[in-house]
Amino acid sequence: MAIKRLVLSFPPHMIDQPITYQLVKKYDLMVNILRARITPNEEGRLVMEISGKKKNLDEGLAFLDDLGVRVEPLAHDIRWYEDRCIECTACTSICPTGALSVKRPEMRVTFKHEKCIACELCLPACPYKALEIVS
Ligand code: SF4
Ligand code: SF4
Incomplete structure (x- = not known):
């Protein structure tokens, strides 16, 4: 089981897309949204914990990358x-x-x-x- 805490940033046209649903349904990942907000310039930001099999996690992250979602590790503590x-x-x-x-x-x-x-x-x-x- 692999676990990552990530910050996802995505552009305005993607705010309505069921990204987390896809991660759960297509890649069998567990997604726990820790924080969600839309910035003043309408960029969406999600802080989430994603867990699952490492292979699924890697594929899920590649899927996000293909969509143009910027994925960064939660940088601070x-x-x-x-x-x-x-x-x-x-x-x-x-x-x-x-x-x-x-x-x-x-x-x-x-x-x-x-x-x-x-x-x-x-x-x-x-x-x-x-x-x-x-x-
Ligand atoms: S002093 Fe302690 S209890 Fe009070 S706000 Fe700071 S961390 Fe919290
Ligand atoms: S301890 Fe502070 S930073 Fe951590 S979840 Fe609570 S309010 Fe947020």
């Missing part, structure tokens, strides 16, 4: 500096995946790296710079 965190919990309500969460009733903040999709939403929420991007 988020690090939580526990020693800087004062457990104010401001970030935990913002985090869409539960990577940052608060354990009750102790009110202890934890970071589960494997759940983080590097969406960066938590960065401006933290007044103590306890969350940072690492390249």
Whole structure:
């Protein structure tokens, strides 16, 4: 089983195309969309985790390439500096995946790296710079 976290960028005329459906149906891949947005110049961007047999994954990526979809690895990562965190919990309500969460009733903040999709939403929420991007 191979897993990749990727950023897909595709031009306006392809926004409506069922690309993820094709990946699932034609290439037997599991697709988990982590983030989707359309940029101001109407380019579509999807952050997704794709998993499946390596051969299928390679073929699926070749299919995207043939379509003209730009595929890049998710380039950065988020690090939580526990020693800087004062457990104010401001970030935990913002985090869409539960990577940052608060354990009750102790009110202890934890970071589960494997759940983080590097969406960066938590960065401006933290007044103590306890969350940072690492390249
Ligand atoms: S970047 Fe921050 S808000 Fe986004 S998933 Fe990771 S921990 Fe949560
Ligand atoms: S916002 Fe910063 S200081 Fe507050 S709980 Fe989150 S990481 Fe810790």
